[in-house]
Amino acid sequence: MKELVCIVCPRGCRLRVDEExxxxxxxxxxxxxxxYGKNEVSNPTRVLTSTVRIEGARYRRCPxxxxxxxxxxxxxxxxxxxxxxxxxAPVKTGQVVLPxxxxxxxxxxxxxxx
Numbered sequence: 772m773k774e775l776v777c778i779v780c781p782r783g784c785r786l787r788v789d790e791e792x793x794x795x796x797x798x799x800x801x802x803x804x805x806x807y808g809k810n811e812v813s814n815p816t817r818v819l820t821s822t823v824r825i826e827g828a829r830y831r832r833c834p835x836x837x838x839x840x841x842x843x844x845x846x847x848x849x850x851x852x853x854x855x856x857x858x859x860a861p862v863k864t865g866q867v868v869l870p871x872x873x874x875x876x877x878x879x880x881x882x883x884x885x
Contacts, residue, residue, distance in 0.1 A: 777804040816840035827860035
């Protein structure tokens with residue numbers, strides 16, 4: 772039995788996921804909590820937020836994030852790749868700064884016009 776706190780909404784339900792019983796979830800107040808519990812045990816994912824270097828802008832760093840959630844096991848690899856990325860101003864919100872991050876099929880995009 773694995774215990775989790777659901778992060779889908781501000782309610783923060785305390786979930787119990789029974790891995791031996793087909794990942795049966797209890798403690799959720801809504802169906803989204805049940806889905807979160809099952810996914811968190813079988814294939815945890817996260818949206819990664821970070822910054823990359825930018826040349827020719829007022830600030831030295833440009834905020835970025837993955838367009839969608841990526842496997843939790845790929846976060847360190849993607850961070851390493853972002854360390855080597857440098858963009859040149861102007862940069863628009865939504866502009867791809869790292870395509871197909873670490874072979875996940877998910878792009879890393881700018882989150883601010885700079």
